Structures are given as C-alpha cells and as structure tokens.
Amino acid sequence: MRSAYFDEATSSLDALTSEHFAATINQLKGQMTMLFITHALPKSLQVDEIVHIGKSTPSTQCTNGQPAFDTGTV
Numbered sequence: 001m002r003s004a005y006f007d008e009a010t011s012s013l014d015a016l017t018s019e020h021f022a023a024t025i026n027q028l029k030g031q032m033t034m035l036f037i038t039h040a041l042p043k044s045l046q047v048d049e050i051v052h053i054g055k056s057t058p059s060t061q062c063t064n065g066q067p068a069f070d071t072g073t074v
Helices: 014-027
Strands: 003-007 033-037 049-052 059-062
Touching: none
Parallel strands: 003 033
Antiparallel strands: 049 059
C-alpha cells in the first residue's frame, strides 16, 4: 500500500484553502496510508486516529472517541 507523510501541510494556508486541501485528501481515504504531523487539523479532514504528543502524557483516540492504544511516554 502507498503512503504519504505531511509535515505541517496546512500551516501556511488560510482556513478556506485548508478546507479545500482536506476535501482533496478525504477523497484518498482508504486508498493509501497518510500521516499528518501538525499543530492544527482542518475541521473537515476525516481521520481514523489522532495521537497527541506534548508536555503531558501522550494520548491516542479513534474517531469514535475510544482509546486506540497506549503510546507510552515521551
């Protein structure tokens, strides 16, 4: 399966352009693995998991709100 990695892909985009980017990416969902490294996701971006890593303990959630797995400590 193909994969794509996005590092701060929307950080310099305005809100409208960011949402257009999300709409395009959403069309690829299920066709490839995508990893986003970002401080802010576009509101309409459809994701399977979100992993928060920061000063506190990392946390992971599936889109259904249930914990996905233990990420350990940073």
